[in-house]
Amino acid sequence: MGWEFLRVAAARLAASFVLIGFALSAAHADTLRDELQRFLHDDAEALVHIRSYFLDRTNPTPPNNAAWAGGGWIGLKTGWFYDTFQMGAVGYTTQPLWAPPTTDGTNLLAPGQYGFFTLGQAYASLRAKGQTFTGYRQFLDELEVNPNDDRMIPNTFEAYALSGNLGPDHDPVRYFAGYVAAMKFKGVPYFINMAARAGAPADVTAGMWLTSLKYGEIDTFRLRSSVYYVPDILTSNYNDFSVGLSITEAFRARFSGQFMVQGSNGLNLLTGRPFGTFAAGSKMELMWGPATLWGVFTQTGSAYQYQTPYGQWIGYTKQITKDFDRAGERAWQVGLILDFAAIDLPGLTFMGSATLGANAINPANGAPLSRINEYDFDLIYQVASKDAPDWLKPLNLRARAAFVDQFETNYMTAITEYRLILNYELTWKGTRK
Numbered sequence: 001m002g003w004e005f006l007r008v009a010a011a012r013l014a015a016s017f018v019l020i021g022f023a024l025s026a027a028h029a030d031t032l033r034d035e036l037q038r039f040l041h042d043d044a045e046a047l048v049h050i051r052s053y054f055l056d057r058t059n060p061t062p063p064n065n066a067a068w069a070g071g072g073w074i075g076l077k078t079g080w081f082y083d084t085f086q087m088g089a090v091g092y093t094t095q096p097l098w099a100p101p102t103t104d105g106t107n108l109l110a111p112g113q114y115g116f117f118t119l120g121q122a123y124a125s126l127r128a129k130g131q132t133f134t135g136y137r138q139f140l141d142e143l144e145v146n147p148n149d150d151r152m153i154p155n156t157f158e159a160y161a162l163s164g165n166l167g168p169d170h171d172p173v174r175y176f177a178g179y180v181a182a183m184k185f186k187g188v189p190y191f192i193n194m195a196a197r198a199g200a201p202a203d204v205t206a207g208m209w210l211t212s213l214k215y216g217e218i219d220t221f222r223l224r225s226s227v228y229y230v231p232d233i234l235t236s237n238y239n240d241f242s243v244g245l246s247i248t249e250a251f252r253a254r255f256s257g258q259f260m261v262q263g264s265n266g267l268n269l270l271t272g273r274p275f276g277t278f279a280a281g282s283k284m285e286l287m288w289g290p291a292t293l294w295g296v297f298t299q300t301g302s303a304y305q306y307q308t309p310y311g312q313w314i315g316y317t318k319q320i321t322k323d324f325d326r327a328g329e330r331a332w333q334v335g336l337i338l339d340f341a342a343i344d345l346p347g348l349t350f351m352g353s354a355t356l357g358a359n360a361i362n363p364a365n366g367a368p369l370s371r372i373n374e375y376d377f378d379l380i381y382q383v384a385s386k387d388a389p390d391w392l393k394p395l396n397l398r399a400r401a402a403f404v405d406q407f408e409t410n411y412m413t414a415i416t417e418y419r420l421i422l423n424y425e426l427t428w429k430g431t432r433k
Helices: 002-042 194-198
Strands: 045-058 065-077 085-098 116-128 131-138 156-166 173-184 208-217 221-230 234-246 251-263 276-288 291-300 330-339 348-358 371-382 396-407 412-429
Touching (some): 173 194, 194 221
Antiparallel strands (some): 045 065, 045 412, 065 085, 116 131, 131 156, 173 208, 221 234, 251 276, 276 291, 291 330, 330 348, 348 371, 371 396, 396 412
């Protein structure tokens, strides 16, 4: 009787385990199905960005630079699989709409005024505890290493890096740290190593170690710093701060400063000899209602021109045509922003600035270089009317003009540049549960 009871009990226990196993497998299958649906559909995002860009630059001596290009990019990003794994890709294209071969050099198209396609981003990411590792082709905006998205296609990078927040959630320090193997410059379809992008001899190959830290917000208090190191080529350190003050409810002020230092390292393979330089700047902005007025001063070290191979110059005096970062150059700038929403024209913004650069020298022999004045004007329209249909609201139109005067010892030369830019983006997001 006792053995029969034990046999029946064991059989029933085994059957219970089988039923529990089936239930768990079914639950796991349901969970996996739900995760795959979020990964591939519910949390996935797709975009189509259309861009048209016309640029016409008249130089002091021929050839001039002019082209009209069209294109943009198509991107797809999955959701996070089990909140841990994500993939994404973006394909870019720029194609000539009007591009005479005699006016090459706009960087809207490949050399020779040719269009191209390129897979600018293709990445996979892993995240845990608020930290994310991303590998392969990706979009980076880490101060001196940046997209410089002022043509048809931005710079993108092949990188393997960790990013995230440190410290409390309400007041974190954002960090980026990793290795950048290669870069695709905005005007070409291919990636090259970071030494080649800096201008090193063809037989020199090197990647970049890059780290950055960012804290706070620009309207209150912000600190940022970055360092990159390309072995035997270039080391660069950038730092800035901003402090915002509310003087009255309608009147605000912001004070900013920046300092950067740069030089060769190791075997000095970029130029064959050691070099170093610095740049510093200060900026004051006054914001009252729809108007912002600012003033800037920058100074570059006289030993060498500051190098910007990995993105746009982020000195305060960066302008449409000139950077004002030549060796020894001092530059002053004043500017104005007007938001026309105050006069019932929402979405329309005007920007104007004047920048004067002097004291630049040829670092090789100390000979003085030209004084440069640049006057920039921007008119931007982003559809913002409440009555506009939703499909029209992503439309952005921008007209830019730059007038440059270059003063040599006995004569003056001029550069005139016009740009017309259209951006329109459609996005699709899965149905999140």
